[in-house]
Amino acid sequence: MTDSAPHPPPGRAALDALGLPATDAEPPASPLAFPDGGAWRLEIPSVEGPGALQAVLSAAAEWEVPIHRVSQGSGVTMLTDGEITEMVRTCAEVGVELCLFARPGANWDIGAARDSSAGSASSRSRGAAQLEAGVAEAERAASLGVRSLLVADEGLLWVLHSRRADGDLPADLQLKVSVMAGPVNPAALAVQERLGADTVNVPSDLSLHQLAELRAAGPVTLDFYVEAPDNIGGFVRHHEIAGIIRAAAPVYVKFGLRNAPDVYPAGEQLSAVVAASSRERVRRARLGLDALARTPDPPRMSAPGRREQPGCARFAPTGFAGGSAPA
Secondary structure: OOOOOOOOOOOHHHHHHOOOOOOOOOOOOOOOOOOOOOOEEEEEOOOOOHHHHHHHHHHHHHHOOOOOEEEOOOOHHHOOHHHHHHHHHHHHHHOOEEEEEOOOOHHHOOOHHHHOOOOOOOOOOOHHHHHHHHHHHHHHHHHOOOOEEEEOOHHHHHHHHHHHHOOOOOOOOEEEEOHHHOOOOHHHHHHHHHOOOOEEEOOOOOOHHHHHHHHOOOOOEEEEEEEOOHHHOOOEOHHHHHHHHHHHOOEEEEEOOOOOOOOOOOOHHHHHHHHHHHHHHHHHHHHHHHHHHOOOOOOOEOOOOOOOOOOOOOOOOOOOOOOOOOO
16 A cells, blocks of 8 residues: 655755745545555566567666566567567566567558657557557467567557457556657556557656656556657656655556657667667666655665555456447
8 A cells, every 4th residue: 555645745845935836736535555565566668679688688677676567668579589488488487477569560560640749640550451460479479488569550459459368468568658659648548458459558748746647547557758769758857756655556657758869660770879778768767766765754665576466446358240349
C-alpha cells in the first residue's frame, strides 16, 4: 500500500517561509500496489540486443541500480533466434524481465499517414498483413522463451490476449502497451485493460492529477517515462518521481534519454551509440533513485526479480461473429 498522506516535497518549507505560493493540492495517493506490496519497479527501455543488455547490466552493477525489466523497441524481427535466446538466458540468470516489441507498425510502412503532421497511424498494425505479422512475431518470441511482449495496437493486443486465453500462447505471457498507443483518459485505459493489457505505458505529459484519474479507472499496472526520448516529448521529470509513484502505483518508472538519436531499428551500424545510450539510461536511473531517496518517506520499491501483476478486468476472449462485439 502507498502513503495515504504524502509529505510536503523538499523545498516547500522555504517557499512557505517567504509567503510564496507552492504547488496546488496533491492528487489523491493510489491505494494500490504490486502483489508483493511494492509501489513501483524500474525499467530500462531501448535495450536493443545482447550487447546493449550487457552494457545495461554492467552499468547497473557499477551504479548499484536494481532493474526489474528491460524492453526493446526495434522488434522481434530485428533479432536472430540466437540473439533472443541469449537475451532470455541472460535475463533469467539475473532475475530481470525481458520485453520485446511485436512489430511491424504503420510508422515503418509505405502508407502516407506515417508522415502526416498528425501522425495518426502511429505504430499501430496497418492492415491484416501487419496484424498477422505481429501475431507471428509474438509466437516466435514466445517459443524462444520470451514472456513479455510490447504492442502498439489495440487489435493486436486483443488477438494476442485471446490466443493466450485459448492456450495458444503461454499463460504467463505478459502484454505491455507501448507509449505509442498510450491512453490519455480513464475510459481509454479501462478499454486497454479489458483487451488484455497487463501493463500500459501512458504518455509522459500527463499531470499528477491526470495520472491519479487514470489510476482510479482500474488496477492495471502503469508504465511512465520520467525521462522521455525526444520523439515522444523529451520530458525530464526526475524531480516528480515520488509524486508520480504515489499517484500511479503500481507503476514501472522508466528512464529514457533526452538528446539521444532514435535508433529503431538498431543494428551493428549503431552499436556504439546504442551501448553508450544504454549505459547513460542506467546512470539516469541512478540519478532518479538518488532524487527519490532524498524525499521524505519514499515509496517502497517492489522486490527485485518480481514480475507478477495485479488482477485485471477482461473482456471475454471470444471471436467476433457477424460484426458483434466481444462479450
